[in-house]
Amino acid sequence: xxxxxxxxxxxxxxxxxxxxxxxxxxxxxxxxxxxxxxxxxxxxxxxxxxxxxxxxxxxxxxxxxxxxxxxxxxxxxxxxxxxxxxxxxxxxxxxxxxxxxxxxxxxxxxxxxxxxxxxxxxxxxxxxxxxxxxxxxxxxxxxxxxxxxxxxxxxxxxxxxxxxxxxxxxxxxxxxxxxxxxxxxxxxxxxxxxxxxxxxxxxxxxxxxxxxxxxxxxxxxxxxxxxxxxxxxxxxxxxxxxxxxxxxxxxxxxxxxxxxxxxxxxxxxxxxxxxxxxxxxxxxxxxxxxxxxxxx
Amino acid sequence: xxxxxxxxxxxxxxxxxxxxxxxxxxxxxxxxxxxxxxxxxxxxxxxxxxxxxxxxxxxx
Numbered sequence: 001x002x003x004x005x006x007x008x009x010x011x012x013x014x015x016x017x018x019x020x021x022x023x024x025x026x027x028x029x030x031x032x033x034x035x036x037x038x039x040x041x042x043x044x045x046x047x048x049x050x051x052x053x054x055x056x057x058x059x060x061x062x063x064x065x066x067x068x069x070x071x072x073x074x075x076x077x078x079x080x081x082x083x084x085x086x087x088x089x090x091x092x093x094x095x096x097x098x099x100x101x102x103x104x105x106x107x108x109x110x111x112x113x114x115x116x117x118x119x120x121x122x123x124x125x126x127x128x129x130x131x132x133x134x135x136x137x138x139x140x141x142x143x144x145x146x147x148x149x150x151x152x153x154x155x156x157x158x159x160x161x162x163x164x165x166x167x168x169x170x171x172x173x174x175x176x177x178x179x180x181x182x183x184x185x186x187x188x189x190x191x192x193x194x195x196x197x198x199x200x201x202x203x204x205x206x207x208x209x210x211x212x213x214x215x216x217x218x219x220x221x222x223x224x225x226x227x228x229x230x231x232x233x234x235x236x237x238x239x240x241x242x243x244x245x246x247x248x249x250x251x252x253x254x255x256x257x258x259x260x261x262x263x264x265x266x267x268x269x270x271x272x273x274x275x276x277x278x279x280x281x282x283x284x285x286x287x288x289x290x291x292x293x294x295x296x
Numbered sequence: 297x298x299x300x301x302x303x304x305x306x307x308x309x310x311x312x313x314x315x316x317x318x319x320x321x322x323x324x325x326x327x328x329x330x331x332x333x334x335x336x337x338x339x340x341x342x343x344x345x346x347x348x349x350x351x352x353x354x355x356x
Contacts, residue, residue, distance in 0.1 A: 144346030153337045161315075162336035165308045170340045172306060222298070226307040233308050 028280060031273045038269060042262035048102070049255035055158075056191075056248035062158060063188060063245045070238025073231035074199055082202050082210040088179025089125040092148075092201060093117065094171070094236075095139070096185035096243045097132035098155030103251035106186055106243075107134035109196045113184050118143050127176050131167065131240075148176050159244055164237035171236075172229065179203050185239035186246035192253060194246035199235050204228055 093114050097107040114128060115138075127148045130136040136150045151167055181201035186194045207213070207224055300310045319330040342349045 140346075144343075147343045147346070149340055149342050150348070151338050151340045153339045157335075157337060160333055160336055162312065162334055163338045165312050166336055166338050166340065168308050169306070170342075172308075174342060222301075229307040230311065 028273070028276050031269060031276060035266065035269045035273060038262055038265050042259050042266065045255045045258040045262060049252055049259060052103075052248050052251040052255060056245065056252055059158060059241070059245040059248050060188075063241045066238050066241040069234035070199065070242075073235045073238075076216075076227075076231065077200055077202065077207075079212065079215060080207070080210040081212045082200075082207050084180035084200075084202060085206045085209065088203065088205075089122065090176070090178045090180075091126045092129065092171070092176060092178035092181035093126060094129045094181065094183045094201075094239075095131060095135040096183060096236075096239045097130070097135035098243065098247055099133040099152055100155045100247070101134060102254060103247050104254045106194070106247050106250050107132070107138065110184050110186060111135045111138040113196050113198075114139065115143070118146060127178070129171060129174075149174050154240070155244065155247065159237070159240035161233070161237050164240055165233045167236050168229065168233035171232065177203075180206065183235060183239050185243050188242050188245040188249065191249050194250060199239065201232070201235075202228075 095110050095114055097110050101107070111134075114135075117123070118126060118128075123146070126146060128139060128143065128146045129149045129151070130139060130147055131151045132154045133150075133152045136147070136152070139147065149170055151170070154163070178201070180203065182198040183201065184196060184198050187197035188194050204221070204225055207228060208221065213219065305313075316334060319327065319334055322330055
């Protein structure tokens with residue numbers, strides 16, 4: 001009776017073990033492939049971190065030099081107590097981001113400020129200038145009607161004053177006559193933190209009607225016009241520098257986290273890989289031993 | 297009104313031209329470094345009605 005059943009059982013067992021074996025071999029290979037790819041990702045994120053660390057060091061040094069430009073310009077408006085004229089509802093928002101991603105919530109933060117403003121009533125008088133492709137990509141879908149100009153090729157190299165003056169010229173000549181406005185940018189606070197801030201923009205009329213303009217000496221409209229053009233360029237320059245610095249620092253943090261996560265994944269995968277390999281070896285041993293035992 | 301404004305320049309153009317000339321007239325050992333700061337790569341595209349209005353151009 002046993003003899004009659006034996007051949008059938010045997011083939012069945014063989015088939016099952018064959019099937020299992022092939023499946024396990026495949027997983028082993030799959031795990032090792034996965035492991036390799038995660039290791040490569042970790043290498044990439046690590047080197048990106050190193051690159052952005054170097055860029056960040058330079059950006060911070062540059063930022064220190066650029067700070068007086070922006071602060072001086074903002075101080076002027078504060079000292080003169082310039083307020084936006086209420087009869088001119090036209091507003092201009094400038095989103096300072098850059099072309100490059102993989103840097104945490106840098107660009108989303110800036111775009112969100114503008115998106116929230118555009119969702120409020122009175123948004124039809126607001127126009128937006130996107131500096132950097134990332135803010136354009138975010139704002140384009142819902143608010144493309146508000147965009148008057150887009151600047152790109154930002155973030156590959158450190159921003160220069162020439163970049164800022166080009167932007168300022170484009171803003172002055174874009175044909176949009178704004179009464180007031182804001183530059184939205186990421187203000188760098190420390191290596192691990194930055195915050196969305198804004199700098200005000202005013203029309204020349206608002207500056208001329210400022211209540212405390214008399215604290216400044218010998219101003220005529222020609223001087224004011226020249227100064228406003230220059231202060232626009234220097235504020236943009238400062239915002240670009242602040243943005244670049246926060247972007248690099250936040251990319252550094254993001255890449256550090258990514259490498260850490262990849263490290264964790266590698267640990268887990270190595271563990272699974274070893275366990276699976278051990279299981280395959282054990283099973284093969286069992287098969288050999290039981291085969292040998294059956295022959296006796 | 298100053299001569300450069302009559303010529304159609306604004307203060308930004310005026311000062312950037314002045315900066316360019318100043319950088320070019322530096323001594324050779326300082327010039328190379330200063331000229332690096334002169335470079336600019338920004339491209340500006342005007343938009344109208346939710347679309348790029350003209351082909352992207354290197355703004356002057």
